[in-house]
Amino acid sequence: AQSVTQPDIHITVSEGASLELRCNYSYGATPYLFWYVQSPGQGLQLLLKYFSGDTLVQGIKGFEAEFKRSQSSFNLRKPSVHWSDAAEYFCAVGTEFYSSASKIIFGSGTRLSIRP
């Protein structure tokens, strides 16, 4: 069965500093990988996704993530954070879409705070 680990529960960074949020997954085949953001009181918004091709993917709001198969990781990065990036971030792994058990499993989330 697939699983997702986000080892950092809460991270605080200064505005303008760089950011990296960690995500490790467990899945036997090539996964579908996602990062979602949830602002306070809001639903989930897709930041970026990977399921084939270039292992460095670009998303919205200046975010990027790199798929590293050897490390089973899909870390999210941003070179310079803005106060509006304060939110909770979820990594997710999906199984093969056409399999009989196609599902997407989420990590427990990382809450990002921005220091002025």
Add this chain to the structure above:
Amino acid sequence: DADVTQTPRNRITKTGKRIMLECSQTKGHDRMYWYRQDPGLGLRLIYYSFDVKDINKGEISDGYSVSRQAQAKFSLSLESAIPNQTALYFCATRAEDEQFFGPGTRLTVL
């Protein structure tokens, strides 16, 4: 109009009551999902469905049941609500490369 809608958006109920959360979608997707979100636990999968006749249990199905009335509708029921089912519930559909989430239903069980 939103592609995935959930009703109600907020609900307060009492222990032992039966409650149904409804989800409708206009995206035409076969795959639909119910998750619950709790602080520090992320989103956990309750049930998922690939079509009207295909229902599957997720990680935490105990205490819940679902009904897929049509391709566009997927309902979640709590037969006898208990306080630890207080949570934010999300419905979602899936295309191959993305899930589309509803706005969530905040359920409080007293």
